[in-house]
Amino acid sequence: MDINQIWRAALGELELEIDRANFNTWIFPCHLTGIDGTTAVISVSTIFHHDQLIKKYYQLIIDKLNAHGANIEALEIEVKPSDKPKQTQTKNEQKEVVSSEDVEIAVKPKPNIAQQLPTNNQQSPFIRSHTFDTFVVGNNNRLAFTVCQAVAKNPGTMYNPLFLYGGVGLGKTHLMHAIANEILANDPNKHVLYVSCEKFTNEFIAAIQTNKMRDFKEKYRTVDLLLVDDIQFIANKEGSQEEFFHTFNALHQSNRQIVITSDRVPKQIPALEERLSSRFGWGMLADVQAPNLETRIAILKTKCLERQIVLPDEVLTYIGTQIQSNIRELEGTLTRVLTYCDLYHVPPSLTATKEALSGLITPVNKRTFTPDALFRVVAEHFGITVENILSQKRTKLLVYPRQLVMYLMYKDFDYSYPQIGRELGGKDHTTIMYGCGKIEKEMEENTQIVRDLSRIKERLAEL
Ligand code: ADP
Numbered sequence: 001m002d003i004n005q006i007w008r009a010a011l012g013e014l015e016l017e018i019d020r021a022n023f024n025t026w027i028f029p030c031h032l033t034g035i036d037g038t039t040a041v042i043s044v045s046t047i048f049h050h051d052q053l054i055k056k057y058y059q060l061i062i063d064k065l066n067a068h069g070a071n072i073e074a075l076e077i078e079v080k081p082s083d084k085p086k087q088t089q090t091k092n093e094q095k096e097v098v099s100s101e102d103v104e105i106a107v108k109p110k111p112n113i114a115q116q117l118p119t120n121n122q123q124s125p126f127i128r129s130h131t132f133d134t135f136v137v138g139n140n141n142r143l144a145f146t147v148c149q150a151v152a153k154n155p156g157t158m159y160n161p162l163f164l165y166g167g168v169g170l171g172k173t174h175l176m177h178a179i180a181n182e183i184l185a186n187d188p189n190k191h192v193l194y195v196s197c198e199k200f201t202n203e204f205i206a207a208i209q210t211n212k213m214r215d216f217k218e219k220y221r222t223v224d225l226l227l228v229d230d231i232q233f234i235a236n237k238e239g240s241q242e243e244f245f246h247t248f249n250a251l252h253q254s255n256r257q258i259v260i261t262s263d264r265v266p267k268q269i270p271a272l273e274e275r276l277s278s279r280f281g282w283g284m285l286a287d288v289q290a291p292n293l294e295t296r297i298a299i300l301k302t303k304c305l306e307r308q309i310v311l312p313d314e315v316l317t318y319i320g321t322q323i324q325s326n327i328r329e330l331e332g333t334l335t336r337v338l339t340y341c342d343l344y345h346v347p348p349s350l351t352a353t354k355e356a357l358s359g360l361i362t363p364v365n366k367r368t369f370t371p372d373a374l375f376r377v378v379a380e381h382f383g384i385t386v387e388n389i390l391s392q393k394r395t396k397l398l399v400y401p402r403q404l405v406m407y408l409m410y411k412d413f414d415y416s417y418p419q420i421g422r423e424l425g426g427k428d429h430t431t432i433m434y435g436c437g438k439i440e441k442e443m444e445e446n447t448q449i450v451r452d453l454s455r456i457k458e459r460l461a462e463l
């Protein structure tokens with residue numbers, strides 16, 4: 001009797017009999033781990049899940065197992081917090097359950113995990129829920145995912161350094177934490193250090209000021225795995241670049257793994273020393289791109305599963321259609337909908353979702369937008385000056401940022417072509433029309449444009 005076979009057959013039938021949302025939430029994640037006499041042992045990862053199975057599906061599962069060759073009288077449902085560490089809930093975060101159309105929906109959103117303190121005693125703040133298991137793989141990130149797994153398995157060998165790049169909120173930091181979590185799960189004694197580029201820079205400056213360079217070097221050059229997030233912020237910081245160069249060499253020479261992320265390829269980081277830029281390309285460059293609609297919906301489903309909630313498909317599709325280029329925003333939107341429904345005690349229907357999100361879809365506030373702010377953000381993004389943007393110079397380095405400015409003013413801030421021409425130092429409206437058209441057309445092929453746009457919008461929204 002092959003229990004895997006029995007389980008698969010039972011799953012097939014359960015899938016036909018239970019509606020999809022419930023099946024995906026309660027049945028599919030179960031594992032049949034063994035059959036002990038007339039008791040089937042099923043493992044789930046939370047007590048909540050355990051209770052739901054007992055309450056709703058206990059007999060049905062037994063029947064289906066028996067229909068496929070088992071001889072079961074009882075189920076033993078064991079709760080095994082899965083290998084991916086789960087959040088523990090404190091008392092006042094306990095989920096409230098609202099019932100709608102026979103689907104039980106817990107509408108209390110999970111607290112922002114990123115803000116929680118690490119629960120292990122590592123000095124690095126690894127986010128425990130950021131594992132490979134919780135990362136949804138699509139064509140947009142398959143290469144990055146595969147390479148990260150390889151690095152976690154054999155650090156310091158094949159892909160060293162690993163340089164991950166891509167737009168904001170597309171999973172780079174998640175993948176870094178996944179590597180760290182996996183390496184530590186395999187060997188808790190490994191010395192793993194995660195820092196944001198900013199932290200590296202600040203510590204470096206503090207070390208100089210307090211005469212503690214020796215400690216600084218000791219800290220960074222003795223790790224087994226160094227993860228540096230958002231390295232683009234090292235632009236224009238010569239001292240930090242110099243120090244990072246030596247750190248890099250020390251680690252690389254002794255085959256210790258380095259993982260770096262950035263919002264763009266090394267060559268596009270303004271004022272990055274050539275010797276660093278070329279070293280970043282020594283190992284592997286892998287990009288993460290914006291997910292397509294199907295992947296966005298799959299991500300939303302995963303986030304729902306993590307929170308043990310079920311949302312109607314039309315709600316997921318609506319959210320996935322509205323939020324296109326940033327997964328952090330996708331998650332934030334999901335949280336907003338759940339909070340809204342919780343607050344007003346309504347089930348998360350499409351109507352409630354639209355209400356919750358009304359007026360929220362454009363993250364940048366149109367009323368407070370000024371062209372000057374946009375010029376500054378774009379100039380900073382490309383390492384050029386506002387004067388460069390407003391100038392008449394037509395070098396490629398300046399034309400592209402200028403066209404992005406035109407496109408954003410036209411599309412996102414409702415400026416007319418002649419208005420944009422005036423703001424940009426007196427340019428003809430046909431030039432503006434051409435520029436907007438060019439960006440719009442090339443965006444379909446060139447994902448870098450989408451990344452630049454979303455980064456710029458993100459920065460604008462932060463102002
Ligand atoms: P980045 O570092 O690229 O700006 P993050 O890694 O911080 O982005 O991701 C933003 C949020 O989106 C995180 O909460 C992360 O868990 C989530 N996320 C990103 N990509 C995925 C994915 N493919 N599957 C599941 N969650 C994802």
Ligand code: MG
Binds near residue numbers: 169
């Ligand atoms: Mg990040």
